[in-house]
Amino acid sequence: xxxxxxxxxxxxxLKSGAGMMDxxxxxxxxxxxxxxxxxxxxxxGLAAAAKKSSRVAAEGLVGIATGGNSGVIVEVxxxxxxxxxxxxFQEFVKTVAEIGLANDGDMAAVLESGYPGSDxxxxxxLTHNISTIGExxxxxxxxxxxxxxxxxxxxxxxxxxxxLGKIGVMVALESEASDETLATLGKHLxxxxxxxxxxxxxxxxxxxxxxxxxRKILIEQARSTGKPEEIIMKMIEGRMRKFFEEVVLLKQxxxxxxxxxxxxxxxxxxxxxxxxxxLSGFIRFQLGEGIEKKxxxxxxxxxxxxxx
Numbered sequence: 354x355x356x357x358x359x360x361x362x363x364x365x366x367l368k369s370g371a372g373m374m375d376x377x378x379x380x381x382x383x384x385x386x387x388x389x390x391x392x393x394x395x396x397x398g399l400a401a402a403a404k405k406s407s408r409v410a411a412e413g414l415v416g417i418a419t420g421g422n423s424g425v426i427v428e429v430x431x432x433x434x435x436x437x438x439x440x441x442f443q444e445f446v447k448t449v450a451e452i453g454l455a456n457d458g459d460m461a462a463v464l465e466s467g468y469p470g471s472d473x474x475x476x477x478x479l480t481h482n483i484s485t486i487g488e489x490x491x492x493x494x495x496x497x498x499x500x501x502x503x504x505x506x507x508x509x510x511x512x513x514x515x516x517l518g519k520i521g522v523m524v525a526l527e528s529e530a531s532d533e534t535l536a537t538l539g540k541h542l543x544x545x546x547x548x549x550x551x552x553x554x555x556x557x558x559x560x561x562x563x564x565x566x567x568r569k570i571l572i573e574q575a576r577s578t579g580k581p582e583e584i585i586m587k588m589i590e591g592r593m594r595k596f597f598e599e600v601v602l603l604k605q606x607x608x609x610x611x612x613x614x615x616x617x618x619x620x621x622x623x624x625x626x627x628x629x630x631x632l633s634g635f636i637r638f639q640l641g642e643g644i645e646k647k648x649x650x651x652x653x654x655x656x657x658x659x660x661x
Contacts, residue, residue: 355384355385355386356385357377357380357381357385361380361385361387362376362377362380364387365379365380365387365390365391365394375394375480376390376394379391379393379394411430411432411640411641411644412430412431412432412433412434412436412437412640412641413428413429413430413431413436413437413442413446413490413640413641414428414429414437414442414443414446414513414517414518414519414640415427415428415509415517415518415519415520415521415638415639415640416428416429416446416447416449416450416516416517416521417450417507417509417516417521417523418447418450418451418453418454418516419454419505419506419507419523420454421504421505422499422500422501422502422503422504422505422525423454423457423497423498423499423500423505424454424497424498424505424507424523424525425450425453425454425457425458425495425496425497425498426450426453426458426495426496426497426507426521426522426523426636426638427446427449427450427453427463427492427494427495427638428492428493428494428495428521428638428640429442429445429446429449429490429491429492429493430490430491430493430640430641430644431486431488431489431490432488432489432490433488436486436488436490437513437517438513439486441482441485441486442482442486442490443513443514443517445478445479445482446517447514447515447516447517448468448469448475449463449475449492449495450516452466452468452475453495453497454497457497457499458495458496458497458498459495459497460492460494460495463475463492463495464476464479464492475492476492479491479492494638496636496638498523498524498525498634498635498636499525500525500526500527500633501527502527502528502529503525503526503527503528503529503530503535503630504525504526504528504532504535504536504539505523505524505525505526505539506523506524506526506535506536506538506539506540506542506543507521507522507523507524507543508521508522508523508540508543508544508546508547509521509522510522510547519639519640520547520637520638520639520640521637521638522543522544522546522547522635522636522637522638523543523635523636524539524542524543524546524632524634524635525632525633525634525635526538526539526542526630526631526632526633527630527631527633528623528626528628528629528630528631529628529629530622530623530626530628530630531626534622534625534626534630535630537622538618538619538622538630541607541609541618542615542618542619542632542635543635544608544609545605545607545608545609545615546602546635546637547637548608549602549605549608550637550639551600551601551602551605551635551637552600552601553600553601553602554601554602554603554632554634554635555601555602555603556597556601556604558601559597559600559601563600564593567593567596568589568593571588571589571592571593571596572585572589575588575589575592602615602632602635603615603616603619603632604616615632619631619632
């Protein structure tokens with residue numbers, strides 16, 4: 354039996370394209386025999402899955418799992434929108450969300466957790482799905498909300514099945530108000546967030562770098578008018594106020610009724626319920642946001658394949 358060294362693992366990785374840990378496991382299983390390890394990887398679908406890992410996965414689904422005063426949202430990507438209709442893929446996303454709920458949205462803990470009905474971890478099940486479905490996939494991100502008293506309410510836009518959609522939102526409402534009151538308010542807020550994609554809950558929560566960048570841009574624009582500096586500073590104050598109204602959730606006008614500011618919507622619900630209601634946090638995941646999608650000319654590809 355050959356010793357499983359780092360050099361041997363590296364050699365197998367270069368030969369198969371599989372991940373380092375999978376290569377080590379293959380060598381352990383085959384007594385350090387490189388060729389047998391390659392066969393082992395192929396039999397377990399790991400070599401084939403590795404070859405797909407460089408392909409862009411920007412489609413897929415957002416999944417949500419909630420339980421009273423806690424909730425988790427996940428994004429699992431695939432290469433094509435068609436996979437979102439695949440029952441195996443949908444079941445995987447739902448299961449990942451449920452496992453996430455049990456692990457407070459901790460991504461590392463989710464990937465290391467056992468996958469129900471199998472002897473695999475979630476990460477290993479993902480690799481298995483890549484080899485059986487035939488597309489590159491990734492558990493891209495997970496996040497959770499927890500509160501002591503109240504409700505975490507969710508909303509899915511472009512819903513394809515229970516707990517699955519293309520845009521997912523969760524809001525955390527801390528209150529002694531009834532479940533019905535919180536559910537109604539939570540849906541209002543979540544639908545608004547899905548539509549407007551606010552950058553922060555409050556002005557204080559907004560990233561200082563975003564604020565500073567916006568201020569610099571506005572100053573340069575104002576100075577190009579040639580107006581005196583004191584006039585420019587007053588212009589900046591007004592334009593920054595407008596900026597905050599556009600990107601800060603509590604300052605936005607509700608898209609649901611088109612009249613009230615979100616902070617006023619919450620205050621009105623609290624007044625009617627006769628008890629304080631605090632929006633303590635929100636999470637919004639939009640499928641594929643931030644991923645650079647590869648564009649291609651299908652007609653050109655066909656011509657190239659035909660040698661034209």
